[in-house]
Amino acid sequence: MAQLTFDLGRPPAFGRDDFLVAPSNAEAVAWLERWPDWPSPGVALYGPPGCGKSHLLAAFAAAHGGRVMPAAALTVQAVPGLIEASPVVLLDDLEALAEPAALFHLYNLAREAGRFLVVAGRQPPARLDLGLADLASRLATLPVLAIGAPDDALLAAVIVKLFADRQIRVGADLVTYLVGRIERSFAAAGQVVEALDRAALEAGRPVTVPLARRVLGE
Numbered sequence: 103m104a105q106l107t108f109d110l111g112r113p114p115a116f117g118r119d120d121f122l123v124a125p126s127n128a129e130a131v132a133w134l135e136r137w138p139d140w141p142s143p144g145v146a147l148y149g150p151p152g153c154g155k156s157h158l159l160a161a162f163a164a165a166h167g168g169r170v171m172p173a174a175a176l177t178v179q180a181v182p183g184l185i186e187a188s189p190v191v192l193l194d195d196l197e198a199l200a201e202p203a204a205l206f207h208l209y210n211l212a213r214e215a216g217r218f219l220v221v222a223g224r225q226p227p228a229r230l231d232l233g234l235a236d237l238a239s240r241l242a243t244l245p246v247l248a249i250g251a252p253d254d255a256l257l258a259a260v261i262v263k264l265f266a267d268r269q270i271r272v273g274a275d276l277v278t279y280l281v282g283r284i285e286r287s288f289a290a291a292g293q294v295v296e297a298l299d300r301a302a303l304e305a306g307r308p309v310t311v312p313l314a315r316r317v318l319g320e
Contacts, residue, residue: 152287
């Protein structure tokens with residue numbers, strides 16, 4: 103596995119070789135790599151915003167023909183089509199679930215059809231009030247895997263990769279400067295790289311610590 107990818111207005115790469123495995127995501131990646139040899143009909147992932155959950159779901163779906171569905175868009179009417187079209191249904195942003203009955207129906211139908219379910223959110227399902235006791239009891243049977251915020255080494259590697267994707271070579275001093283000052287998330291890394299690239303183009307100058315100091319100050 104290599105690097106994680108980010109949607110910054112460029113075609114994202116979601117293959118196996120686009121991941122960087124680190125302590126913050128290693129357990130989740132290992133579980134997904136073992137599919138379909140799972141001891142349960144699904145798994146639940148959780149972690150803070152910007153930790154890479156959505157990218158991990160997208161990469162898994164791309165590799166195995168799965169389907170990522172925003173929880174807010176899940177309806178009872180959509181469930182049969184999801185089960186028929188995909189061996190794995192991946193539900194993202196569980197906190198935004200609008201129809202708990204739809205997820206209850208999805209879980210049951212997936213199990214009957216020999217399909218698999220992956221749910222992801224900011225908290226484990228047991229901490230959410232989903233409004234249906236039967237749904238909560240079913241989700242409680244899923245293994246729960248935490249994805250943590252990136253550590254310094256992972257965040258630095260991501261920043262270097264994002265600049266490289268834009269054909270920009272940066273020094274270690276810049277990377278160290280950014281790691282110590284931005285929010286610890288992949289989303290923040292993507293935003294600062296995009297802002298620095300734009301500022302460098304506008305100013306006709308390389309991406310350096312002084313430029314980063316000015317951009318972050320603004």
